[in-house]
Amino acid sequence: VTERRYDPTSGEWVTFATDRQHRTYKPADFCPLCPTLPGRPATEIPFPSFEVVTFDNRFPSLSPDPPTPDVTGSELCPVTPAAGRCEVVVYSDDHDATLADLPGERVRMLVDVWADRTEVLATEAEVRYVMPFENKGEVVGTTLSHPHGQIYAYPEVPARPAKELGAARRHLAATGRCVHCDVVSAELADGERVVAAGDRWVAWVPFWARFPYEVRVAPRRHVPDLPGLDGAGRDELAGMLSGVARAYDALWGFSLPYVMAFHQRPTDGGDWDDVSHLHVELSPPHRSPDKLKHLAGSELAGGAFISDVAPEEAAASLRRARRKVA
Amino acid sequence: VTADNDHSEERQGPPPLTGAPVGAGVAGAEVAVGEALVRVEYTKPDGRRLSVYRRREASRG
Numbered sequence A: 001v002t003e004r005r006y007d008p009t010s011g012e013w014v015t016f017a018t019d020r021q022h023r024t025y026k027p028a029d030f031c032p033l034c035p036t037l038p039g040r041p042a043t044e045i046p047f048p049s050f051e052v053v054t055f056d057n058r059f060p061s062l063s064p065d066p067p068t069p070d071v072t073g074s075e076l077c078p079v080t081p082a083a084g085r086c087e088v089v090v091y092s093d094d095h096d097a098t099l100a101d102l103p104g105e106r107v108r109m110l111v112d113v114w115a116d117r118t119e120v121l122a123t124e125a126e127v128r129y130v131m132p133f134e135n136k137g138e139v140v141g142t143t144l145s146h147p148h149g150q151i152y153a154y155p156e157v158p159a160r161p162a163k164e165l166g167a168a169r170r171h172l173a174a175t176g177r178c179v180h181c182d183v184v185s186a187e188l189a190d191g192e193r194v195v196a197a198g199d200r201w202v203a204w205v206p207f208w209a210r211f212p213y214e215v216r217v218a219p220r221r222h223v224p225d226l227p228g229l230d231g232a233g234r235d236e237l238a239g240m241l242s243g244v245a246r247a248y249d250a251l252w253g254f255s256l257p258y259v260m261a262f263h264q265r266p267t268d269g270g271d272w273d274d275v276s277h278l279h280v281e282l283s284p285p286h287r288s289p290d291k292l293k294h295l296a297g298s299e300l301a302g303g304a305f306i307s308d309v310a311p312e313e314a315a316a317s318l319r320r321a322r323r324k325v326a
Numbered sequence B: 001v002t003a004d005n006d007h008s009e010e011r012q013g014p015p016p017l018t019g020a021p022v023g024a025g026v027a028g029a030e031v032a033v034g035e036a037l038v039r040v041e042y043t044k045p046d047g048r049r050l051s052v053y054r055r056r057e058a059s060r061g
Helices: A018-022 A104-122 A159-175 A179-190 A231-252 A297-302 A311-325 B008-012 B056-060
Strands: A002-007 A012-017 A052-056 A085-090 A129-136 A148-154 A194-197 A201-204 A215-219 A258-263 A279-283 A286-288 B031-033 B037-043 B049-055
Touching: A012 A018, A052 A104, A085 A104, A104 A129, A104 A148, A104 A231, A104 B031, A104 B037, A104 B049, A159 A179, A159 A258, A179 A194, A179 A201, A179 A215, A194 A231, A194 A311, A201 A231, A215 A231, A231 A279, A231 A311, B049 B056
Parallel strands: none
Antiparallel strands: A002 A012, A052 A085, A052 B049, A085 A148, A129 A148, A129 A258, A194 A201, A201 A215, A215 A279, A258 A279, B031 B037, B037 B049
16 A cells, blocks of 8 residues: 545645565664675665765655555545655765764765755655655664665645744744744843854754754754755754764763754745745654653644753753763 | 564665666766765666765765
8 A cells, every 4th residue: 555645634644655564674684775895785875885875765655656546535535646755865884873973074965965855856746845854763763773864755745844834924924024033033042942053053952842852953044945055054054963963972871862854945836935944853752861752642642742851951961961072 | 584584685685776877968977966066866777766975076086
């Protein structure tokens, strides 16, 4: 079953990709994301070394030529083919590295790659939204430990970015300003939740953080998407992401799992420039070194997050951790 | 070996690339990505796209 089904009770689409049940899962003695070495089995990447490589996911949820849906939709519950793209971004040929371990120039290269993939995927007819992301760690579902991220190119704006963009449009209508521009200014003025501030980018624990050590990273000036960043902005974003990743690892002395995702302007040709403010959301699931923040009744069923750590305390802890590795 | 941990297909790995470029251009042709990078696009034998990124300086060698 590979198709998208619409939920009229929530207004959201759900993608079914049952072939993914058979995707590669924590292989013990073979990494498909490592380079292909002479005399060794071929991997996904047929070169003995590489810097950054992207490729279409072998087990995609969305594909450019999706099969006809198995079921017939209705006016109430439409069904569409699962059109789009799912790409893998391999950060390095070093199997044991993480984003935090990569040299600065490699992270800078990744920023260029994320921007380039956004431009490439945006040209495809079925694509309306491009979201680079990384799932780091088994507790957030990573099935391959080699350092990599993914890019989903969706046929519509996914629910969370759509909700953010809706709030941004309402704020713009009410104030004439971008909500993220206002939030960045407010956080810089207050300072208590700021983890790192550069000339062009800011990393902070949101006032409303849903996860205890959640960090948001956004440019000071209004930039709608990754391709809109200039060279200096890309330089500083790379440094900021490295710094946050290293602070996470220094927080409790182990490589901290997280979900990292870029939210940016939809690629549907709509009027998004004034309401889309590029940002990165990093959401670690840990609330302490040995305890996870589970999405349970209130969060999963109610959509109402309850956090165990004050954002101000989390930011102070992350600033201390960042100083240890600066 | 159980169904859950049989990764024989993955151990064997996918077939190698053809080296054929995507779109117009010759095999191995480089596409400039900004000032610092180049991208080379390939199509895997199963039709999937693969893009190799490298720094422009490295491509000159």
